[in-house]
Amino acid sequence: MTRRKVGGMAPTTHLVHVFPDGPGGGNPAPIVLDADPMSDEEMREVARTHGQESAFVLSAEPPFDFALRFWVPNHEMPMCGHATVGAVHTLHRLGLLAKDRLTISTPSGPVDALITDGNVEISQPQGTVATVPTTDVVNVLGITAADLAPYPIQNASTSRVKTLIPLASPKILDGLTPDFARVRELCDELGSTGLYPYAQSGDQAFDARQFPRSSGYPEDPATGIAAAALAYGLLENRLIDPERPIHVRQGRAMGRPSRITLRLTPTNLWLGGAVS
Template sequence: MGASPVGTLDDPQARVQTLSGSVEVSWDDERGWAWVSQPAATVQTLTDDQRDAIARVLNIDPALPGLHVVNASTSRVKTLVRVPDAATLDAITPDFGAVEALCDAIGSTGLYPYALEATGATARQFPKKSGYPEDAATGIAAAALWGYLHTHAGAAVASTADAPFTVRQGVAMGAPSAIRIRARGDAPGCWLSGDVHWMR
């Protein structure tokens, strides 16, 4: 990599050290955004009792049709909670005072309810302990969701640069984001990109 002004890169490929480990970054000049690598997702099944406890904290019916929970991670463990549709997702009102204890009990750093769509998903993220109740964009959770669907759930999910899997998050809190995920080709894991409109 040649010389460049402070804070800029003059190479479309880079490796960046983060608190979660080393990642590759690839600049997509055509689209004007960066893709960041994520490793393959690891998945841990949860019990029916744990599912019911998650439902109680999210204030949803444990017998909700299609409700499914699993822990998944490409970095920090997130609990993926499938609900039947976006209306159900938007109506979730968690017991925020109970989120941390529940996450400790199930080995998670946040609850990530989602509803599948034709080319992706809508999602929300309620972190275990971050100083705020909800996150407008959670890239590692979206990557874990794609990895789980792609390699563990047998789902046909979008996975190319021209047709990425898109997770829309932050809608319910007025800070919509679009997180894009695509396969890494022959390498395990995925590429992650996206944008968010922060609340003012």
């Protein structure tokens, strides 16, 4: 069976900013093309050098158009939403894609991608949602129960589990000062890969922040997989109309404003946003 390659040259790195929503915004993502010859340690070194989630484009067997692997400074990840969007955008911009609908092999499973007028969306499977205890989450975030919105704290997942923490206002969200030394321990107790506090900011609009379990940095300016998980938590809480797009803003407290747009369907979810 013929393996499909994208590019066909030595590995090259392209830095993009995914989901920007203003000057300095978005989540930087190094995209490495033609990464087949690279070892695990070489991939990890790219992530360490840039201090960011990095995506590596590899050849794949049909029916996949190509494969992706993802590394953060501390470890490999099964899926990274913004890096996948960034990789598809980079390949499209360079004229290396022959079609506008793609199937990508990732460690978490197949991911579809759509390109419409240069805009990229990627698929995520239907999410799972479960309620989790409140006390330790409140303590680690440095807030009180009065700062919470009247909805449960939830573990939700499409590709990786994120702990969704509903707050009473965007102001409380922006003012969070977590005890970062305890984030990993709490995530381990909850079976989560990151804390994702959020607050409603408008009609179908929500602000969020992500404090990852152990990525090698304390906060993430735009997290597609967490936003996808949030969409299913919001659906469970009846806070959204599933027939209309959902907008999640992130990164503002870091000075890196970002916006992720999500669309729910009866069978899955699509997430996308700007790339620069």
